[in-house]
Amino acid sequence: MTQTKNAGGTTNYLMPFILMVVLMSLIGLITNLNQQFQAPMKAAYLIMGGDKTNTLTVLLNFSFFLAYLVMGPSTSRYVERNGYKRSLIFGLCILIAAFGLYELSAYIFDTVDLPKFQASIQEAKSIIALQADSIDSMKALAAETGNFELILTKTGEFASLKYLHNIVLPIAYYIFLFAAFVAGTALTYLQAVVNPYIVACDVRGTSGVQRQSISGAGNSTMTTVGPLLVAYLIFRGKSGLDIDITSLYVPILLLIVLVAVIIFVLKAINLPAIAATEKKEGEVLEKSIWSFSHLVLGVFAIFAYVGVEVAVGANINLFAEDQGYSLKVAAQMASYYWLGLLVGRLVSSVLSKVSANAQLVVASIGAGILVTLGMVTNNPWILVGAGLFHSIMWPAIFSLAIDKLGKYTSKGTGLLMMGVVGGAILPLLQGIAADVMGWQWTWIIVVVGEAYLLYYALFGYKVKQLP
Numbered sequence: 001m002t003q004t005k006n007a008g009g010t011t012n013y014l015m016p017f018i019l020m021v022v023l024m025s026l027i028g029l030i031t032n033l034n035q036q037f038q039a040p041m042k043a044a045y046l047i048m049g050g051d052k053t054n055t056l057t058v059l060l061n062f063s064f065f066l067a068y069l070v071m072g073p074s075t076s077r078y079v080e081r082n083g084y085k086r087s088l089i090f091g092l093c094i095l096i097a098a099f100g101l102y103e104l105s106a107y108i109f110d111t112v113d114l115p116k117f118q119a120s121i122q123e124a125k126s127i128i129a130l131q132a133d134s135i136d137s138m139k140a141l142a143a144e145t146g147n148f149e150l151i152l153t154k155t156g157e158f159a160s161l162k163y164l165h166n167i168v169l170p171i172a173y174y175i176f177l178f179a180a181f182v183a184g185t186a187l188t189y190l191q192a193v194v195n196p197y198i199v200a201c202d203v204r205g206t207s208g209v210q211r212q213s214i215s216g217a218g219n220s221t222m223t224t225v226g227p228l229l230v231a232y233l234i235f236r237g238k239s240g241l242d243i244d245i246t247s248l249y250v251p252i253l254l255l256i257v258l259v260a261v262i263i264f265v266l267k268a269i270n271l272p273a274i275a276a277t278e279k280k281e282g283e284v285l286e287k288s289i290w291s292f293s294h295l296v297l298g299v300f301a302i303f304a305y306v307g308v309e310v311a312v313g314a315n316i317n318l319f320a321e322d323q324g325y326s327l328k329v330a331a332q333m334a335s336y337y338w339l340g341l342l343v344g345r346l347v348s349s350v351l352s353k354v355s356a357n358a359q360l361v362v363a364s365i366g367a368g369i370l371v372t373l374g375m376v377t378n379n380p381w382i383l384v385g386a387g388l389f390h391s392i393m394w395p396a397i398f399s400l401a402i403d404k405l406g407k408y409t410s411k412g413t414g415l416l417m418m419g420v421v422g423g424a425i426l427p428l429l430q431g432i433a434a435d436v437m438g439w440q441w442t443w444i445i446v447v448v449g450e451a452y453l454l455y456y457a458l459f460g461y462k463v464k465q466l467p
Contacts, residue, residue: 019265026190041173041245045172045173047161058428058430059428063424065420088193091190098182100256104175107246108170109245125241131158151322153322153324234251298461304452315427341387343388356395370382
């Protein structure tokens with residue numbers, strides 16, 4: 001049986017709830033895997049990326065989060081027409097398609113693209129092999145062909161190689177970007193239906209808030225282990241040009257099997273009905289949803305929050321590798337950052353008596369200080385601590401933005417989800433800036449985002465209605 005009756009006569013949806021927790025954990029894992037694929041993709045696909053390597057790298061994250069904005073409206077219409085359970089299964093089928101595209105990308109690179117890039121890869125490996133001798137030896141070998149230029153850290157140590165001729169991209173790169181967009185589309189469907197199911201899956205001895213906290217902990221746990229899975233399990237501790245993109249084959253295949261099993265189970269169990277979230281039939285919304293200034297400013301706050309959270313989580317490893325850290329150490333930094341979010345969310349329940357705007361004030365100041373210090377000292381380790389402060393921002397912003405909306409709450413919630421595209425825009429802007437001036441001072445983009453969040457916490461959250 002998938003559910004039983006509680007003493008009060010209500011249905012106990014224990015097994016469906018467990019399945020929703022698994023799905024929330026899967027959402028966290030896929031979101032984080034996509035971010036952590038940036039560094040391996042840069043090493044495997046962008047050896048001839050020239051002075052646009054960082055921009056081309058962060059386009060992976062941009063493509064993923066762009067799906068939330070582009071596919072959001074069609075997702076809502078699909079859910080309205082076909083219901084939550086069918087939409088959930090459809091989203092999982094799209095996710096399998098995304099995994100298949102990741103596999104196809106690796107296969108195309110190995111069989112079609114690699115022969116075209118082999119000479120450049122071997123030349124780059126030969127230059128890097130001289131790192132144990134001296135920087136001068138590396139420069140001398142690079143000068144023989146004039147194909148590569150050494151990029152050094154502030155302390156004069158080797159950081160990376162820059163290709164000096166016209167940019168050449170493998171076919172597999174474009175497939176990988178499309179796979180990221182399809183994965184983002186799948187998660188747009190899953191996000192739209194899993195959260196309502198978590199609230200609706202009544203389980204004896206729990207409240208809706210408690211069930212959301214449990215599923216959130218599962219989500220954060222997987223974002224924490226995601227970087228380690230990429231660095232140690234998928235790519236087996238290798239970094240740079242030693243990365244073999246075909247290492248994706250088996251792990252991605254296992255994920256395909258896992259999702260297929262979840263689809264099979266979903267078809268076999270009964271899920272609770274979801275109460276309608278739209279306005280009641282015949283109810284008139286006399287005013288524009290854009291007339292609530294605290295909501296409109298809240299959309300920008302969500303934009304800034306998701307942008308800064310993803311910028312640190314996705315780009316800290318690129319920043320670290322630019323400073324000479326290995327992929328394994330850079331992955332540890334990303335993992336510790338997401339661990340901070342997990343810890344923060346686990347202990348956030350004790351802050352229930354602290355106002356949302358006060359929480360956001362402390363969080364934005366704390367994160368802003370740490371990001372500024374990490375930027376000024378050029379030390380990526382300091383950025384790790386920002387995760388603890390970012391952990392409480394989403395619920396604080398969300399509750400402030402929909403405060404006193406009444407019958408406009410449903411539309412207001414949909415409007416807020418548009419702000420998630422910040423996770424695409426801010427990291428992309430940072431990557432573009434990194435190609436111009438290096439990674440260190442690009443963190444000013446994140447600092448500006450934290451400053452806006454402080455403004456919203458102090459002034460923007462106040463409930464006002466525009467004429």
